[in-house]
Amino acid sequence: MSTMQQIRRDIGHAWEALFEGWQRLYRRATGAITRFTHGGREAPEVSAAEAREMAERSAGWGVLAAEVFDDDDKVVVRLEVPGMGKDDFDLQVMDDYLVVRGEKRLDREETIGRYHITECAYGCFERAIPLPEEVDSEKASAAYRDGVLRVQLPKTAARRRAIKVEVQ
Template structure:
């Protein structure tokens, strides 16, 4: 009888390989419309807000302006795009490919305080920046506070009385 060393991680690797083959088989049979909803990757995004706008910054290096499709419909901002793999070098010469290629799709719910008619997008140094201006009525207003609720009352003037 041969003695076999027990490796607790072997079962985990077998399970991982089975799961990978399951998902690879699932994504092969999709049509082009389904490919948009199940994107190849989702670029990371930062979202911040100040008193004048809501801004999104998506990290998508290596893309061109015409690779993006940005739309606002029914209070939903959608950003679609595709990063293509340039075959300048032969694939067999690569040691490792870690960058993500293919299509991506991100959707964000836009708050009612945003004016969807005034949306600006810019792309610089691999970062896509989208700015949505707030409506004038949604911007904060400065309210002055009066002390005591009334105007200050001046002290009465001292009357000059004739000496007795």
């Protein structure tokens, strides 16, 4: 095998490994990535040019870290969404998913030494979190504290039971 053939083969293997790595990362992160869009219930009063600029800066993809805990009688979902109020959320159980919608509004200004920092972020988001068991959405409860939304969903009485299967 010539040197050029060996280089081509090695580059091909490197590209395949890189592509497989991106695919694995995409599969693992797909559920965590959330789309933020501009606008919502109370968009600030701004000119068309300012609204367009804010939309370009604020709209995009972000990660809302979530954890799902499953125990004998309930499913607990914790979602990190700092900078919001408890009335900024819309929660629904649809099929086997907890759907969390909200609107994020962030205005922050601070001066540190000679630096003046101003940050603004506006946008609506939606995240569908798969539930491991069937839940009774009528008895669900939610609390928001210190930037963390915690939703408790009691399991239904007709939840799936573990059964032992003998292998023959």
